[in-house]
Amino acid sequence: MTLKLYSMPSSGNSYKVRLLLALMETPYQHIGLEYETEAIAQAHADAVFPLGKMPVLELEDGTRLPESNAILCYLADRSEWLPRDPVTRAQALGWMFWEQNQHEGVIAVRAALLKYASRAHLATPERLAELLDRGHELLALMNSHLEDRKWMAGDRISVADISLYAYTHTAGTYGGFDMSQFPAIDEWLGRIRGLPGYVELDDIPA
Ligand SMILES: N[C@@H](CCC(=O)N[C@@H](CS)C(=O)NCC(=O)O)C(=O)O
Missing domain, CATH: 3.40.30.10 (Glutaredoxin)
Structure with a gap:
């Protein structure tokens, strides 16, 4: 090991x-x-x-x-998952930075406020409503990016897709976001779910 x-x-x-x-x-x-x-x-x-x-x-x-x-x-590194072309790699990294400085702080935070007992005091109606509106804006941006392409950066799946998949695939179920507005995201999630070797969030190794 x-x-x-x-x-x-x-x-x-x-x-x-x-x-x-x-x-x-x-x-x-x-x-x-x-x-x-x-x-x-x-x-x-x-x-x-x-x-x-x-x-x-x-x-x-x-x-x-x-x-x-x-x-x-x-x-x-040195695999197909990290684009070799510098422009495509910079685009993938750009989406990963965006995932951390925009997406995660809204999509994951709303889900965490609803899930963890220690955060319940922060889950005021105003905060939840603010996160809902902002989350829908961020998801709309992703959806429009995916309307005419299969993957977030370049013409094959990359680390950018894996990064953004994590909190996007539970945005509806855990975060309460209305995913029916985002059909291109739905198709993209399905492409990732269909990959050989795919594991779910709760497939925890022994
Ligand atoms: N920017 C970090 C964020 C990591 C993070 O916030 N991890 C949380 C879980 S999502 C954690 O370890 N929390 C444990 C703790 O704070 O005790 C990353 O992308 O790895």
Whole structure:
């Protein structure tokens, strides 16, 4: 076993990495640590996570890589998953930066406010309504981008698709967003779900 992944089973950021590892058929050891548990508190106390969050990928030499999208790029390096053409690669990275600085902070945050007991006090009607409106704007942007193309960047699937898939595929069920407005996103989600080796969010390795 060469790679060890510290990941949170319920988290989309961690799921991105589990999904790419599965699609690339890369073996790894999985350490699952769930939110609001003693095990995660202990891992924080032991300074297991370089930037205080999961996922973290531990390499064979013990180096620990944080940040989901950085881990995707590490795993995809020199493969078809990371576009080789500099322009297409910059476009893929652009979408991954957007995923972290726009999409995740709205789509994932609304789902987290509705899911985790420790966030319930932040889930005011005003905040939920604000996130709903902003989320629909972000999803509309993605939908219009996907209307005339199959993948987020370039003409084949890349790390940008995996990055954005994680929180988009549960935006309706967990976040309460109205996905019926976004048929191009729906088709794109279906293309990813149909890939050989695809795993679901709750397909947690033993
Ligand atoms: N920008 C980071 C965000 C990671 C993040 O926020 N991880 C959360 C779960 S989604 C986490 O580890 N929370 C555990 C904690 O705060 O104790 C990434 O993309 O990896």
